[in-house]
Amino acid sequence: MSALQAINNEAQCNMPNGDAIEPLFQVSDITRLFGPDKGCQAVSFELYPGEVLGIVGESGSGKSTLLNVLSGRCQPDAGTIHYRQSDGVLTDLYASSEARRRTLLRTEWGFVEQNPRDGLRMTVSAGANIGERLMAQGVRNYGTLRTESLRWLHQVEIDASRIDDLPRTFSGGMQQRLQIARNLVSHPSLVFMDEPTGGLDVSVQARLLDMLRALVRDLGLAVIIVTHDLAVARLLADRLMVMRRSRVVESGLTDQILDDPQHPYTQLLVSSVLQP
Ligand SMILES: Nc1ncnc2c1ncn2[C@@H]1O[C@H](COP(=O)(O)OP(=O)(O)OP(=O)(O)O)[C@@H](O)[C@H]1O
């Protein structure tokens, strides 16, 4: 049994009413290669509701490729991904239509891009950016959309007076917080994030991380987050997968991996961060 399987088994505890907690997401032997060792290969894991999984590794190790496959945005060469819909039905992601995968990313899932400009609609107001996903879920009442937009602006610490402003008038940190609000308003169960603090100043990063951590905890979100910043991984992730040259070389609980790395590559990664 792998360490990850052992952890998963441990996580498979019983609810007070006796129901076993089922995994939200099951990934089996996923491969997507653009060339030898370029991309991701033979990746398997399970994710449970409310769990935060960090994917770490050097540039080019395949983190974004893996995240794109996991989130339904890039067809794998091999392997399967099953996810549990909000109605409890277990579904094969790539056996579903592309339209279904797109809908999923706008409703039950979210995707926070590194560059907020890729995840926001820059030509419509902040309020409309937040309301859009609610409309995709069938909310049509203007008052409800406005109230929810205001509530979410407040949640991500953007002043209510900015609701009708275009995102391009916002700072980078505000744009990223708006992108997070836009993703969370539909109450997703699973959110993918690719270097969400990557392009920001250090002080802005710290504030965003604090906010993200509180939101993830309060909403019980499951998150798969790509980062090459081990401090970000330490702060947010329950578990880590370490990637090198398209393969997962080590996985397990975050504290275990960062405090007692087993694979030589992880040891190097951890020690290089500790050096000034
Ligand atoms: N669409 C593509 N076509 C060809 N090669 C690609 C494509 N996407 C990624 N690659 C290659 O696959 C490898 C993994 O890239 P990927 O972007 O997944 O790495 P990463 O770990 O996210 O890196 P970074 O930390 O720099 O974002 C790289 O060698 C990259 O050049």
Ligand SMILES: [Mg+2]
């Ligand atoms: Mg990347």
